[in-house]
Amino acid sequence: MYLSTVFLSEIENGVENAITKCNEEFLxxxxxxxxxxxxxxxxxxxxxxxxxxxxxxxxxxxWDVFKDFKDEIFIDLPVIKAMDTTRTVRDEMRGVKRMFH
Known part of the structure; x- marks a missing residue:
């Protein structure tokens, strides 16, 4: 299942649960x-x-569906690192310097 679909299907059980389920699928x-x-x-x-x-x-x-909830998450998961890394790489490829995560 697509990661954003997993997130949206689990969001009713809380943001932490939804991103944890995404992390499980990612891994x-x-x-x-x-x-x-x-x-x-x-x-x-x-x-x-x-x-x-x-x-x-x-x-x-x-990231497009998660970004509005990122400030509610205080756990460190590989899928969050993957989103951060991918955003950084894409920005660098576009010549954009990111100032905030």
Whole structure:
């Protein structure tokens, strides 16, 4: 199931529960955060990012539904790190410097 769909289907049980369910699905499908980054964000020999794949699109779709609730979460989960990392990479690829998380 798409991560944003998991989040929206679980939100009635609380934000922490919804993002925890997303985290479980993320880990089941993508492995660890290190696996996700190495498999979905490709860099060249100089360290410049040049390709992100559809998994990044899915993580960004989750961000679109999660971002309004992020201040309610005080747990550290791999799926949250994946959203932060993907946003940073996308912004860098676009030449945008992020000032806030």
């Amino acid at each position: 089941r499908r993508f492995g660890t955060i290190q696996d996700y980054i190495s498999d979905s964000i490709i860099t060249d020999f100089s360290g410049e990012t040049f390709l992100v794949d559809s998994r990044c699109d899915e993580v960004m779709a989750l």
